[in-house]
Amino acid sequence: MARETLTKEQIIRTAIELLDEEGLEGLNMRSLGKRLGAAATAVYWHVKNKDDLVLLVGDEVWDEIELPDLDAVDWRTAASRMALSLHAMLSRHPWLVQAFGYHLFYGPRKARHDDHTLAVFEAAGFSGPAADRAAASVFTYVLGNALGASATASLSRKISRDGRDPEEVLQETMAKAVEAASGLPRLESRLGTRAAEYNEAPEDTFAFGLESLLNGLEARVGPGRPADQR
Structure with a gap:
C-alpha cells in the first residue's frame, strides 16, 4: 500500500x-x-514514531465509553454506566493499562470523557477539587480492577515468547501457591474457588466495590454535609 x-x-x-x-x-x-x-x-x-502512534490509538479508544445524558438519568446511574463502560473498554484493550506506565495520554476523546465525568459528579453535588477527587476515585478504582487482566495477558505473552506453555506455567505456579498457603486457614478455605485463581477475584467483586464506592460518595453529599467536606 x-x-x-x-x-x-x-x-x-x-x-x-x-x-x-x-x-x-x-x-x-x-x-x-x-x-x-x-x-x-x-x-x-x-x-512521527511509535510513541506518537501509541498516543493516537490511546485517545481513539476513549470513544468507546458511554457518556450518559444527564438530562435523562440521575448522576449515580450515569457514574455507574461510565465506570462499567470504562472497565469494559480497558478489558478489551489491556495494553492501554500497561501503557499508562509509559505515556501521558491526552487528546479530544479522553478530554470529552474526563469533562463528562466531572459533569456527573457536579450533578451529584460535588464542586471544584471535590469533584476532581470523586472522579479520580472512581477512575483509579476501575483502572486497578483492570490491572489484573492486563498483567495476566502481558505475562502470558512473555511466557509464550520464552517458548513455554502459559497454562502449564500457571498451573505450576498455583501448585506452589497452594503449598505456600498450607497452615493458613483463611487461604486454605478458599482453595478451589475463583478467589484462589491467579489474578482473579470472587464473582461480582467489581460490582460490589463500585457500589460501595458510589455509596460512600453519595453519603458525602447527603443532607447536613458542609460544602467544604464534600
Missing part, C-alpha cells in the same frame, strides 16, 4: 488490532506495516 493511499485512520485501526493481539511490546512500525501491506516508511508519513 503506497503512502498516498494509506490513511491515518487505517493506521490507527490496524494498530489497535495489533495491540489487542500482541500488547504494547508487540507494536513496531515493521509489524504494523506488514499488516497494512505497506512499507514501514509509509507509516512514518502519517505518524
